[in-house]
Structures are given as structure tokens and as C-alpha cells.
Amino acid sequence: MRLVKPKKALGQHFLKDLQIARRIADTLAEYKGTPVLEIGPGMGVLTQFLLEAEHDLKVVELDQESVAYLEQNFPDLKGRIIPADFLKLDLSSLYKGPFCVIGNYPYNISSQIFFKVLDYKDQIPCCSGMIQKEVAERLAGKPGSKAYGIISVLLQAWYDIEYLFTVSESVFDPPPKVKSAVIKMTRNGRTALGCDEKLFKTVVKTTFNQRRKTLRNSIKPILGKEFPDYALPVFDKRPEQLSVEQFIELTLLVDNWLKTAGARPEE
Numbered sequence: 011m012r013l014v015k016p017k018k019a020l021g022q023h024f025l026k027d028l029q030i031a032r033r034i035a036d037t038l039a040e041y042k043g044t045p046v047l048e049i050g051p052g053m054g055v056l057t058q059f060l061l062e063a064e065h066d067l068k069v070v071e072l073d074q075e076s077v078a079y080l081e082q083n084f085p086d087l088k089g090r091i092i093p094a095d096f097l098k099l100d101l102s103s104l105y106k107g108p109f110c111v112i113g114n115y116p117y118n119i120s121s122q123i124f125f126k127v128l129d130y131k132d133q134i135p136c137c138s139g140m141i142q143k144e145v146a147e148r149l150a151g152k153p154g155s156k157a158y159g160i161i162s163v164l165l166q167a168w169y170d171i172e173y174l175f176t177v178s179e180s181v182f183d184p185p186p187k188v189k190s191a192v193i194k195m196t197r198n199g200r201t202a203l204g205c206d207e208k209l210f211k212t213v214v215k216t217t218f219n220q221r222r223k224t225l226r227n228s229i230k231p232i233l234g235k236e237f238p239d240y241a242l243p244v245f246d247k248r249p250e251q252l253s254v255e256q257f258i259e260l261t262l263l264v265d266n267w268l269k270t271a272g273a274r275p276e277e
């Protein structure tokens with residue numbers, strides 16, 4: 011059968027290096043008994059190693075040509091290929107219990123994929139795979155670094171994120187314009203944030219949207235001018251200096267003030 015013709019709109023850059031595909035599959039080695047969902051299997055380079063490792067595997071692929079290729083070349087996947095857009099998929103209809111997520115992800119939608127993983131965080135103990143290097147650096151970014159931002163805080167609130175290794179453009183067909191990296195996100199022990207989750211997201215997004223300003227200024231859209239605690243040292247900091255725990259404390263402070271003031275921020 012002929013190979014799948016790469017489609018730019020679907021972020022199709024097929025991995026040629028089997029060694030790397032095996033290393034990605036190995037990131038789920040300790041999750042043998044847990045079902046695995048692979049996003050965007052393409053021509054199955056990663057899929058073959060997941061099947062070899064005898065994972066309870068399902069794959070979701072948007073490209074019909076790739077689906078046809080997989081049906082023809084991977085008889086073991088019969089009944090396990092979901093021809094759909096991962097972003098529109100109702101994961102609760104697929105899994106009642108825990109499952110892991112893996113992929114050499116379509117880079118154009120990788121942030122949306124991770125935000126969807128976050129929606130199912132109570133069911134997803136581990137999510138690993140390959141993404142654009144720059145996005146991987148943001149996911150794993152630590153407080154104080156340039157890469158640390160909204161997605162770092164929102165994901166690190168629930169997942170420990172490891173930047174595993176960098177991958178060169180040359181191992182793909184066609185080669186992407188950017189370098190890639192493999193990451194692994196493992197659920198941390200947190201079962202609740204200890205603050206209002208929606209407000210936490212608002213605080214993180216609002217302050218990072220003006221990341222060069224001190225919190226005293228960037229928090230104003232939420233709190234208004236009259237906030238009495240502006241003198242607290244935390245308000246001298248910039249958002250990138252705050253750890254997840256400090257963002258939680260800040261959210262509690264904000265929540266307290268809003269309750270006292272009787273106002274809620276705009277969504």
C-alpha cells in the first residue's frame with residue numbers, strides 16, 4: 011500500500027526514527043495495566059511499539075487516509091481505531107476509569123490537547139509524547155524562567171512535568187521547521203487546589219497577560235483600585251516569580267477580597 015501523503019493542515023510530520031519511537035512508547039512502561047489512548051497515530055510508527063508492549067490500546071486519528079492505512083497494515087488494531095478529532099471526542103464515553111495518553115502530537119493543536127487532558131486529569135495518571143521543543147520548555151518551565159507561563163502553572167498544578175529529550179528536525183518526513191522534544195506528565199499527589207479552581211485560572215491568566223507588570227498592577231482588572239492589601243510583598247512580584255503554591259495563596263487572597271467586596275471578576 012502507498013504511504014500517506016503528508017497534510018500540512020493536520021500537522022503531519024511522520025517520524026522516521028524507530029529508536030525514538032520506541033523511546034516514546036517506553037515512557038508508559040510502568041503503566042502496563044492501564045488503557046492507553048494514542049492521539050494521531052498516522053502511519054503507526056509509535057503504535058507498533060505500543061502494541062508490541064501489549065498495552066490495552068485505542069488510537070484516535072482525524073485523517074481518513076491514515077485510518078485506511080492503519081486498517082490495512084495493522085490488523086491488530088481492528089475495532090480500536092477511532093476516526094475522529096481528538097478535541098471533539100467525548101472521552102468519558104470511551105473510558106470509565108483511568109487511562110494514559112500518548113502521541114507524536116499534531117503541533118498546531120498541542121496546547122489544546124493538553125488543556126483537554128487537564129479536563130480529564132482525575133482519569134489520566136500520565137500523558138507523554140512529542141511536541142514542539144518550545145512548547146515542551148513552556149510546559150516544564152520553572153518559576154523565574156522565560157518559558158514559565160500560563161500553561162506551565164495550570165498544568166503543573168496537577169502534573170509533574172519532565173522534559174525528557176530533544177529531537178532534531180531531520181528524523182521526520184517532511185522535516186518540521188522547528189525542533190521537537192519528548193515530555194512526560196505524571197499526576198502529582200494533589201487532589202484539590204484548596205482554592206476556587208475557576209478563580210485560580212482567572213488569576214493566572216490575567217496576571218500573565220501583563221507579565222512584565224508587578225502583580226499590584228496586573229491584578230487590577232480582577233480586584234479594582236480599592237483593594238486594601240496592595241502593600242503586601244507578594245504584589246511587588248511579577249507573575250513569573252510565583253510558584254503554583256503562591257498562585258494558590260494569591261487566589262485565596264483574591265477570593266477573600268472579592269467576597270468582602272461582594273464582587274466577582276469577569277470571566
Ligand SMILES: C[S@@+](CC[C@H](N)C(=O)[O-])C[C@H]1O[C@@H](n2cnc3c(N)ncnc32)[C@H](O)[C@@H]1O
Nearest residue numbers: 023024025050051052071072073095096114116
Ligand atoms: C506529527 S503527526 C504524527 C504521526 C505519527 N504518530 C508519527 O509519529 O509519525 C500528527 C498526527 O496527528 C493527526 N491529527 C491531527 N489533528 C488531529 C486531531 N484533531 N485528532 C486526531 N488526530 C489528529 C494527523 O493526521 C497525524 O497523523
